[in-house]
Amino acid sequence: MKKFVNDPAKFVPEFMKGIVLANPGLLEFNEEFQMIKRKDAPNNARVSIVQGSGSGHEPAHVMAVGPGMLDGSCQGAVFAAPPVDACYETIKALASDAGVLVLVNNYQGDRMAWDMATEMAQAEGINVKQFHINDDVAVEDSLYTVGRRGVAGNFFVIKACGAAAAAGKSLDEVYAVAEKVNNSVRTMGVALTSCIPPAKGTTIFQIGDDEMEVGVGIHGEPGRRRDTIKPADVIVDELFDAVAQDIPFVSGDRVALMINGLGGTPISELYVLYARAHERAEQAGFTVVRNYVGEYCTSLEMAGASLTLLKLDGELETLLDAPAEVAVRIF
Amino acid sequence: MKKFVNDPAKFVPEFMKGIVLANPGLLEFNEEFQMIKRKDAPNNARVSIVQGSGSGHEPAHVMAVGPGMLDGSCQGAVFAAPPVDACYETIKALASDAGVLVLVNNYQGDRMAWDMATEMAQAEGINVKQFHINDDVAVEDSLYTVGRRGVAGNFFVIKACGAAAAAGKSLDEVYAVAEKVNNSVRTMGVALTSCIPPAKGTTIFQIGDDEMEVGVGIHGEPGRRRDTIKPADVIVDELFDAVAQDIPFVSGDRVALMINGLGGTPISELYVLYARAHERAEQAGFTVVRNYVGEYCTSLEMAGASLTLLKLDGELETLLDAPAEVAVRIF
Amino acid sequence: MTEISQATVEQAVKTTCATVLRNEFYFSDLDGLAGDGDFGTSLATGYRIIDAEFDSLDKSNIGAFLLKISMLVSKHVGGSSGPIWGTGFMRAAMLSKGKESLTLADLTDMLGSAIEGIQARGGAKLGDKTLLDALIPVHEKMKEHVAAGTADLGVVLKDAADEAEKAIDATRTLVAHRGRASQVGERSSGTPDPGIVSIAIILQDWCKQFGVDRTPSVAEVINQPA
Amino acid sequence: MTEISQATVEQAVKTTCATVLRNEFYFSDLDGLAGDGDFGTSLATGYRIIDAEFDSLDKSNIGAFLLKISMLVSKHVGGSSGPIWGTGFMRAAMLSKGKESLTLADLTDMLGSAIEGIQARGGAKLGDKTLLDALIPVHEKMKEHVAAGTADLGVVLKDAADEAEKAIDATRTLVAHRGRASQVGERSSGTPDPGIVSIAIILQDWCKQFGVDRTPSVAEVINQPA
Ligand SMILES: Nc1ncnc2c1ncn2[C@@H]1O[C@H](COP(=O)(O)OP(=O)(O)O)[C@@H](O)[C@H]1O
Ligand SMILES: Nc1ncnc2c1ncn2[C@@H]1O[C@H](COP(=O)(O)OP(=O)(O)O)[C@@H](O)[C@H]1O
Ligand SMILES: [Mg+2]
Ligand SMILES: [Mg+2]
Ligand SMILES: [Mg+2]
Numbered sequence A, B: 001m002k003k004f005v006n007d008p009a010k011f012v013p014e015f016m017k018g019i020v021l022a023n024p025g026l027l028e029f030n031e032e033f034q035m036i037k038r039k040d041a042p043n044n045a046r047v048s049i050v051q052g053s054g055s056g057h058e059p060a061h062v063m064a065v066g067p068g069m070l071d072g073s074c075q076g077a078v079f080a081a082p083p084v085d086a087c088y089e090t091i092k093a094l095a096s097d098a099g100v101l102v103l104v105n106n107y108q109g110d111r112m113a114w115d116m117a118t119e120m121a122q123a124e125g126i127n128v129k130q131f132h133i134n135d136d137v138a139v140e141d142s143l144y145t146v147g148r149r150g151v152a153g154n155f156f157v158i159k160a161c162g163a164a165a166a167a168g169k170s171l172d173e174v175y176a177v178a179e180k181v182n183n184s185v186r187t188m189g190v191a192l193t194s195c196i197p198p199a200k201g202t203t204i205f206q207i208g209d210d211e212m213e214v215g216v217g218i219h220g221e222p223g224r225r226r227d228t229i230k231p232a233d234v235i236v237d238e239l240f241d242a243v244a245q246d247i248p249f250v251s252g253d254r255v256a257l258m259i260n261g262l263g264g265t266p267i268s269e270l271y272v273l274y275a276r277a278h279e280r281a282e283q284a285g286f287t288v289v290r291n292y293v294g295e296y297c298t299s300l301e302m303a304g305a306s307l308t309l310l311k312l313d314g315e316l317e318t319l320l321d322a323p324a325e326v327a328v329r330i331f
Numbered sequence C, D: 001m002t003e004i005s006q007a008t009v010e011q012a013v014k015t016t017c018a019t020v021l022r023n024e025f026y027f028s029d030l031d032g033l034a035g036d037g038d039f040g041t042s043l044a045t046g047y048r049i050i051d052a053e054f055d056s057l058d059k060s061n062i063g064a065f066l067l068k069i070s071m072l073v074s075k076h077v078g079g080s081s082g083p084i085w086g087t088g089f090m091r092a093a094m095l096s097k098g099k100e101s102l103t104l105a106d107l108t109d110m111l112g113s114a115i116e117g118i119q120a121r122g123g124a125k126l127g128d129k130t131l132l133d134a135l136i137p138v139h140e141k142m143k144e145h146v147a148a149g150t151a152d153l154g155v156v157l158k159d160a161a162d163e164a165e166k167a168i169d170a171t172r173t174l175v176a177h178r179g180r181a182s183q184v185g186e187r188s189s190g191t192p193d194p195g196i197v198s199i200a201i202i203l204q205d206w207c208k209q210f211g212v213d214r215t216p217s218v219a220e221v222i223n224q225p226a
């Protein structure tokens, strides 16, 4: 297995320990529930923002804890929603007089765990609300399913809600921000290779040397279709069209544009994709107000990328612009 | 080829275009010489810091251009030093009354190209000096070779020199900073997989499914030896010992500790490595004053990592702490 | 009337531990076909602890024992399986509170309540291609035996294993409507649901454990690791 | 005395373009053994442009032509090969300034000066396992023919190709002391130097181009792509 790992069963607590050792002033670690929180949270003067999901998507979700972002987060095993108890303890640890907003990525496992945890916390009088993020356009939404998946758009929901909470907004107001961002953000991804969950030790799906999976999920779930690999620009065009036509985005829109690496793709390739995406946005009459190129929501070492567009307005631009700090940094 | 690429021959200019489109306020692009520079450089009041090397190591080197870092950088093709003319034009474009410092990674190709370019620039009266970075401890230094390679330690030389130049230090003073950092920084890396240069289309070396290359170079050059993959902690121990014993680092040292991903390794694994490296540093009596976990000097999509230690003093701590800005960012 | 002793309940759980641990990678591989490949690991994480702590678990009565199982699942099992299996055990525990043996009718009611709890938790119905598509027919068959007054519990167990196994093929070509597999649309058709397979394999292993002669006939059950 | 015409010099460069472009991946693969696998691409980037612009290059005389080649190499060839080949062509250009034909002695002096320039640029000496280990013996052999007054340039070319080819095996087990391969220590022993191989293949192709019958005997030359 081509991975840096000791005991696969300890992979998640071990990397979490590394994150906290690297950020001793900022973060603290509860190993029993695989939870990382800001040392200075909860703060009763502001809403706590909480998330927790499967591991393997780093820097989402535990590395998004910090001022102006999440107050705390628990991680399940790789690709598995955290156990109910961990979710419950996370809500409890971040309980604030101003309330707790749980940003749940829209997967069955996450939803059920946070539902149960929320019920348990509410029974104890904690003021907690949940919001479901579902920005992936790869598979059509339908009444008969759990609905669309939450993927890289997650970053924007966290960033905006974190800024709103830091600005002292109420739980209902922060919830409204989550709703606005989620209604305005769309993503689609493509994979060139499969990832290898450490506990599994082998790839999660098989893919030919000349194939790509269009619309892949961040857990390696199948997307729209399997196809032969195309030139980078052709791939961007398909992602861009799928995403831009979804709300739809229209000429004159001010947007944030993200190229998110899925883990194994070098940043040079992400900029090849960005160049085309930026060009397409300009041709479509969008103004790219902010851009994001890097890794925000990954799938272990999967080679691949996703493209996200977020429609902006004055409020969202201010929220994205607000200062924030996370465990990931350059300097 | 599992890559996002259009025409492999245009890979480098295309990703450079992406970088500049994503940083329109900060950077400008000279496509003919594959050079990126700060829009507001040169500034005759301060020394210009310049670098240029092969591509494939992103964010090194062109993504390290920005305030407090490099003033400009030209890129060769993947893994090939830039042509002499590009180096010459880069020095000319950043020529400042205060002088130009070229930070050259110690490879034969880079050295020769910058030697020729420096001679040409000096013949035109430009005040330019070169410094060679050689922090890789993998292969013993010797009088009979080009000497040790420059790898991730490069980041610290740029950061410190960039800060010194921003503080208005003279060319000789900035050169002395480069010397001090280079004398105080050591690195060793390990690869689990080979990378695929786009123009080659195939892996640069063969490595078994259960093998690792200890001491690998950032161009896939062989290192100390081939071995079977070991648990993450055992790998860190070997890197740590090789690096720490080299200057040597001694108990009581204040250090910066970097775990640098080589491109294809997920950040979660880098933090598994960091946890152990931090522990080892503490056991050795070092104080980890600053830490760096992420991608600083990569080898395309190679799965692997390197460990860097930098011995600090008051001057270096101040220089590392100074504000800086590059094309890579989170928010 | 034939009773199911507390010892039998404990033995069934113990056997399930062995089944889940032996099938850890197999279940994950099946989940990888249309899901995310963690089903086996998630279940095994919980059952490994149940197995290790088995001797010291509260065994004052069946309900207390199953409540403890439910709590261990809630604490250690992630993914969808945590809430689903945790809810199932919780419901079964409620109806067996204080009991030291069960009638077939008791057991049937416990399963019925578990099914209701799982439906309430995850919103799935029959035909959504989840483990409910195995549990519901098993429950129906058990109700028939309760009505008929079947005395031989081996016959009931064999029928239950048959129903669960049939569900694998009956749902194979369906498109999943719940769980992660539902988010891949048409792409889930043609792959077996790992939750259904796990129920069929657990029941098959119970047959073996309790001396009920039964030969599996569906590939996924036949091919489980020995 | 036998003269080498400007047309022959131009043809040799043109032939070299074909050689380098055909061997682009082969040269890179050889470089990947102990180096970084870019040698073929680096050379090809320059020679592709020389080839494309060939018809419009300054051909007023041999020196002007070679100076232009040197400039194109400096502008387009990266890696170590840019400075090395650029310096070589620059030196050859200096000694042929204004000439429209060359004697064998002229050509020998040009190569000698190129070797000096490359040594000054990169600090390599004979035995450091670089292309100098091919060029220096070729130059020695040419000096012998100049001294002996050899009239048949085909014989000289054949001998030169022999010397270059011999250098491949003669240096194979050496540890590189210059260039990127020197930074891998003992690990460079046992791999051929791609720069030496390229010189041997170029000379072999010149033999073919100029009608000199010669059969290569070293694997790396025999195995070059057709
Ligand atoms: N809503 C649901 N109700 C009942 N069972 C479900 C539901 N969603 C999923 N399942 C079952 O859970 C199994 C997958 O479990 P697991 O892999 O742990 O979940 P996840 O999809 O979160 O990774 C499926 O095979 C299915 O049988
Ligand atoms: N100092 C030197 N002098 C002469 N030739 C050299 C020197 N260093 C390297 N070479 C030649 O250049 C070849 C490698 O070229 P190239 O791959 O372009 O360089 P790099 O090592 O920079 O990638 C080697 O095979 C060797 O023959
Ligand atoms: Mg899961
Ligand atoms: Mg090179
Ligand atoms: Mg699953």
Ligand SMILES: [Mg+2]
Pocket: D031, D035, D036, D037, D038, D039, D079, D180
């Ligand atoms: Mg090379």
